[in-house]
Amino acid sequence: MKKNILIIGGGPAGLEAAASLKHSGNNIILIEKSHQLGGHLARWDRLFPDGIRAREVLDKMIASLDGVNYFTDTDIAQINILDRSYSVILSNGISVLADAVLMATGFDLFDARKKEEYGYGIYDQVITNADLEDWFRTREDSRIDHPKRIGFVHCVGSRDEKSGCRACSKVCCATAVKQACEIKAEFPDAQVYCFYMDLRMFGKHYEDLYLKAQKEYGIRFIRGRVSEVAEQIDKTLQVKAEDTLSSKPLKVTLDLLVLMSGIRPSQNLEPVRKALQLAKDDDGFINERDAVYELQKTSMPGLFVAGAVTGPKTLPDTLAEARAAALQILSYLADNDKKPAK
Amino acid sequence: MIYEGKKKIWSDYQKEIPDDHYFYVRSCIRQSFFPASEATFLDITRNRLGKDIFETEHHTTCGGIAYHSDTIPQETVMTIVARQFALMKKYGYENYVCSCITSFGLYSEILETWHEFPELQEKIARLLKESCGLEFAKPKYLIHASDLIYKYRNLIAAQAKFKLVNAKTGEPLRVVEHIGCHYSKMFPSKGVGGAEYPYVLTGMIDAWGGEVIDYPERRHCCGFGFRQYFIKGNRSYSLSNTHKKFESMEPYKPDMIITNCPGCPYFLDRWQYVIAESSGKTYGPDGQGIPVFTYEEVAGLVMGYDPWDLGLQTHQVPVEPLLDKLGIPYDPAKKYLGKNGKDLGKPEDTCFCCSGII
Numbered sequence: 234m235k236k237n238i239l240i241i242g243g244g245p246a247g248l249e250a251a252a253s254l255k256h257s258g259n260n261i262i263l264i265e266k267s268h269q270l271g272g273h274l275a276r277w278d279r280l281f282p283d284g285i286r287a288r289e290v291l292d293k294m295i296a297s298l299d300g301v302n303y304f305t306d307t308d309i310a311q312i313n314i315l316d317r318s319y320s321v322i323l324s325n326g327i328s329v330l331a332d333a334v335l336m337a338t339g340f341d342l343f344d345a346r347k348k349e350e351y352g353y354g355i356y357d358q359v360i361t362n363a364d365l366e367d368w369f370r371t372r373e374d375s376r377i378d379h380p381k382r383i384g385f386v387h388c389v390g391s392r393d394e395k396s397g398c399r400a401c402s403k404v405c406c407a408t409a410v411k412q413a414c415e416i417k418a419e420f421p422d423a424q425v426y427c428f429y430m431d432l433r434m435f436g437k438h439y440e441d442l443y444l445k446a447q448k449e450y451g452i453r454f455i456r457g458r459v460s461e462v463a464e465q466i467d468k469t470l471q472v473k474a475e476d477t478l479s480s481k482p483l484k485v486t487l488d489l490l491v492l493m494s495g496i497r498p499s500q501n502l503e504p505v506r507k508a509l510q511l512a513k514d515d516d517g518f519i520n521e522r523d524a525v526y527e528l529q530k531t532s533m534p535g536l537f538v539a540g541a542v543t544g545p546k547t548l549p550d551t552l553a554e555a556r557a558a559a560l561q562i563l564s565y566l567a568d569n570d571k572k573p574a575k
Numbered sequence: 576m577i578y579e580g581k582k583k584i585w586s587d588y589q590k591e592i593p594d595d596h597y598f599y600v601r602s603c604i605r606q607s608f609f610p611a612s613e614a615t616f617l618d619i620t621r622n623r624l625g626k627d628i629f630e631t632e633h634h635t636t637c638g639g640i641a642y643h644s645d646t647i648p649q650e651t652v653m654t655i656v657a658r659q660f661a662l663m664k665k666y667g668y669e670n671y672v673c674s675c676i677t678s679f680g681l682y683s684e685i686l687e688t689w690h691e692f693p694e695l696q697e698k699i700a701r702l703l704k705e706s707c708g709l710e711f712a713k714p715k716y717l718i719h720a721s722d723l724i725y726k727y728r729n730l731i732a733a734q735a736k737f738k739l740v741n742a743k744t745g746e747p748l749r750v751v752e753h754i755g756c757h758y759s760k761m762f763p764s765k766g767v768g769g770a771e772y773p774y775v776l777t778g779m780i781d782a783w784g785g786e787v788i789d790y791p792e793r794r795h796c797c798g799f800g801f802r803q804y805f806i807k808g809n810r811s812y813s814l815s816n817t818h819k820k821f822e823s824m825e826p827y828k829p830d831m832i833i834t835n836c837p838g839c840p841y842f843l844d845r846w847q848y849v850i851a852e853s854s855g856k857t858y859g860p861d862g863q864g865i866p867v868f869t870y871e872e873v874a875g876l877v878m879g880y881d882p883w884d885l886g887l888q889t890h891q892v893p894v895e896p897l898l899d900k901l902g903i904p905y906d907p908a909k910k911y912l913g914k915n916g917k918d919l920g921k922p923e924d925t926c927f928c929c930s931g932i933i
Contacts, residue, residue, distance in 0.1 A: 346580070349771035354580035461771075463791035464576060466826045471791040 235260050236566050239321055239331035241505065243303060244272025245294065245548060246337035246540025246555045252297035253559035259566070262329055263303040266501055270295055270305065272339045278369035280548060281404075281411040282438040290548075308501070312508050317569060319535065332569070333535045333562045336519065337555065338502045340541040343390025343398070343494040351386065351492055352462040358470050359462060359490045361389075362405070365412055380423055380488035383416055384472055385409045386459050387429040391495030391545075400516050402495035403545040406433045409493045410446045417450040426453045426485065428474050436547060455483065462490060496545040509533055518544045529558040535569075537562055576789060581772050588759075588769035592726045593716050598668035599630040600659060602675035603640065605869075608841040611886035612871040613674050616720055619874055624730055629666055634659055639677040643801040650702060653695070656685050657703040657711055664712035671714035672723055676836035679719040680757025683765050686713060717765075719758060721835035721870050725767055725775045728782040736879030739785030742902025747786040748830040751865075752776035753820075753843065755836025756796055776833055779870060783877050792823035798846060799838030817846040821858045821865070829859075831897055832867040843867045844891045864892035876903060883909055888919075 236259045240247045243265025251263045269275055270291075277287040304325055311322040312334075321329045345353035345361050353359045357376055368374040387409050391402035406429065413425050427446075432454070434440045446452040457475035465471050470487045498517035506513065511531060512520045521543050522530040529537050539558035540551040601613050620626045638655040641647035663671050673679050689696035700711035724731070739748045754773045759766025768774025771794070777787045796803075798817035803809045820843070834840040844867040851857045851864070859865040867890070868876075875885045876898075882905045887894045898905055911919045 346583070349584060349769065354583070355577055355772070357577065461794060463793065464789065465791050 236332040237262065237318075237329055238333045238335065238562060238566075239319070239329055240264070240335045240337055241309065242272070242337035242339055242540075242542075243267075243270040243305065244337065244339040244540065245274050245291075246339065246542070246551050246558075247272075247335070248294040248298060249552045249555035250335050250337060250539055250559050250562075251301045251303070252294065253556050254562065255297075255299070255301050257559075257563055259332075261301045262331075263298075263301055264307040264309070264323060265303065265305045266308045268306050270298075270303070273342070273363075274548070276363060276370075277366045279411070279415065281407040282436065282442045284411070284415075309505050312505060314509065314533070317535065331535075332566060333537065335537045335539060335558055335562060336502070336505070336531075336542050337539045337558075338499045338505075338542050340496045340545070341499050341501075343396070343402075343497045345389055345492045345494045347396055348389055348393075348492070350461045351389065351459065351490070352464070352470075353492055356462060356464045356470060357468060358464070358488060359492065361492050361494045362408055362412060363494065365416070365491050369412075369415060377489060379420060380416075381420075382469075382485070382487045383413075383420075383423050383425045383489045383491065384459075384470075384485070384487045385413055385425070385427045385491045385493060387427065387432075387493050388458075389492040389494050390497065391493075392430060398495065398497065398516055400545065401433060403433070404547055405493040405495055406431075407436065407439050407442065407547075409491075410434070410439075410442050410452070412491065413452045414442070414446050414450045417452060424453070425450070426455055426487075428455050428457060428459050430456070430458060436549075457483070496541055499542065502542065509536060511536070514544075516544070518542065529554060529561045535565060537565075584772050585768045585774040588764060588767065588774070590722070590765065590767055591716065592718055592722050592767075593670050594626075594726070596627045596668060597629065597670045597672040597718070597723070598663035598666060598714075599628050599720075600634045600637075600671070600673045600675075600678065601630070602673075602678065602837045603636045604841075605674060605837045608837060608889075609869050609872065609886055610889060611875075611884060612869040615871040615875045615880065615885055616674070616724070619731070619871070619878065620723065620727070623734060623878065624727055626727075628672070629668060631662060631666060634662055637673075637675070637678040637681055639675070639681040640801065640805075642681060643677065644805055650699065652681070653685055653688075653699045654702045654706060656682060657699050658707050658709060660712050660714060661703060661707070661709035663714060664710060669715040670718065671716065672718045672720055674720045674837075676719065676755030676757045677838075679717070680755075680761055682714075682717055683762050686717065687762065689713070719775075719835070721758075721775050722767055724870055724874055725778050728779045731874050731878060732782045735783065735877045737877055737901055737903055739780060739783045739873075739877070739901070741900050743900075747784055748900070749788050749828060750780045750785040751788050751790065751793075751824050751827075751829045751832040752780060753793075753797060753832060753834045753836075753839050755834070755839055756800070758835065776835055776870060779873070780833065783873070788824065788827045788829050790824040790827050792820045795820050795823075797834070797836070797839035798842040799836070804838075804842075813842065814846055814849060817842055818850055821847070821850070824865075825858055829865055830900065831873075832865055833870055833873050834867065835870050840867045840869050848891045859892075861896070863896050866890065866892045866894045866897045876901065881905070883912070884914065 240263040308324040310324045313320045319331045390396045417425050434443045457477045459474045463471045474483045476483045521528050537558045539554040620628045638652035642652045759770040763770035780787050798813040803813040847864045872885045888910045911921045
């Protein structure tokens with residue numbers, strides 16, 4: 234008998250899980266709250282470490298959905314826990330009796346305005362990593378007009394208790410190095426600085442990217458945090474930082490400052506999390522059943538998680554989790570069939 | 576500059592400021608530096624706006640200068656502060672307004688420490704009882720006097736005789752606002768507008784017709800920083816801080832500076848003379864320097880007080896060019912006369928251009 238599997242979230246985790254489950258003989262229903270599939274990936278231009286086009290990756294994922302029912306502009310209106318299933322009413326009025334639910338709701342980018350000292354939303358020439366990806370993709374942003382001096386600030390809203398997140402966002406270092414190389418390629422005469430705490434280039438080829446940034450692109454890496462940003466009379470930015478390797482304060486004038494906004498829990502998830510009484514970590518992400526062996530399970534039977542809903546993840550890690558979640562769901566449904574009904 | 580972004584932050588950092596009934600404590604040094612500012616605050620709030628602002632001669636220093644110079648034990652400074660609060664309760668008040676920014680920062684820090692360490696609060700209450708025989712109390716609202724003038728800024732504007740505009744051209748004056756470091760840098764939520772883009776003085780300038788300048792070193796210390804000035808060997812740091820600020824604000828051509836701290840107007844005012852003497856450089860038009868005011872002085876000017884009753888003759892940088900620009904009348908012959916007509920004595924000519932310094 235066909236089972237209903239509801240996937241909440243149409244980003245990379247949800248899409249990959251749906252594609253992995255579509256030939257399982259079950260009904261897969263995927264919902265996405267925004268008007269398009271892809272999540273943050275749809276906004277990105279190229280991906281680290283090799284510069285693959287994000288759109289190409291996303292197009293492959295969407296093509297793999299073939300046969301899966303999905304609804305965009307759709308959210309959870311109501312969700313109730315039954316004996317072996319979940320009764321769900323969608324915002325489009327459709328009711329689903331789901332035998333398993335996968336939460337793949339992703340993340341929110343940290344609101345860089347909260348780091349007031351950096352001046353995002355105050356000073357014109359301060360932008361975020363997402364704004365820069367928009368420009369790479371569309372070439373439409375009047376703030377980026379042949380800058381001669383460009384800075385990247387790592388760890389904006391990550392590893393920062395003051396902003397409410399002590400965890401590393403995992404992807405910002407590699408993204409900053411990637412974007413620094415890309416913008417240097419666009420503006421070869423520009424001087425590009427990266428202000429970092431530690432460079433966490435842990436993945437395959439990430440370290441190569443870091444070396445390439447220094448050797449081929451001449452990116453200057455400054456180990457120290459930016460303390461404050463101010464606008465000068467000619468609209469350039471005065472940026473103060475500390476160079477911890479030379480133990481000296483530093484003041485530079487920049488034409489553009491890019492803030493690497495970190496990964497924060499999705500606020501859209503909160504009503505569903507509360508309705509399902511799911512525990513969250515101190516940092517606001519959903520708790521897995523355990524942190525080693527049962528990463529895709531939650532404390533609730535039939536309720537699974539994949540991707541950044543449980544914490545910051547790279548795209549390859551997210552896709553791996555989605556495939557793992559699909560296997561776990563099928564295993565759960567098979568085991569459930571063997572159990573006698575109450 | 577995205578003004579809407581600032582407005583968003585200002586709306587995030589609004590503190591509750593009661594409308595009336597305050598216990599007022601003065602600063603240790605302001606009556607020497609800017610002698611009429613506190614008297615003007617009391618006159619405006621009590622006599623022009625009809626508010627109940629109580630003060631007693633029995634209050635003392637808060638101990639802040641000693642605290643920031645590391646010359647007083649923590650329990651001692653806390654007991655001094657507890658005594659101030661106890662006097663407030665004794666006289667039947669629960670809203671506490673202080674004239675000094677350092678005091679405001681110290682009170683905020685001590686209240687927060689007591690909140691985090693109740694056993695310490697208990698100890699201080701005991702020490703207070705033993706040493707002074709007073710009952711321990713904490714204010715319901717702790718307010719800096721500039722918060723209160725900010726609260727009343729529109730009432731003051733309604734009674735204004737002058738605006739912060741060029742009387743001849745109608746153009747708004749270009750005003751630098753400088754906030755004392757201990758106002759909100761330690762506890763952003765306790766200051767109007769927060770720490771990065773404080774609104775407390777900006778709100779006054781907006782209400783009184785001026786235009787605020789946002790310059791790169793706006794957040795930088797005025798140069799009073801205790802260790803920079805009290806330790807003689809460090810005084811060049813104090814001067815270089817002030818110099819850095821003036822170099823940064825110079826391209827914006829400010830007409831005046833308004834401050835809310837005891838030390839800031841003093842150092843921003845006096846060090847201009849030292850910079851002029853040592854380097855020959857002056858800021859502001861015609862080698863006159865940029866006049867620096869307390870917020871009470873500016874409120875007084877707007878409300879039509881006689882400039883000499885506001886103590887503006889004690890400033891290093893001459894204020895007359897700005898008074899002329901504002902269209903505020905003054906009698907040059909009365910500049911160095913006290914309220915009773917007594918001759919206060921005329922200082923050496925320190926106008927940078929007239930004194931032959933440059």
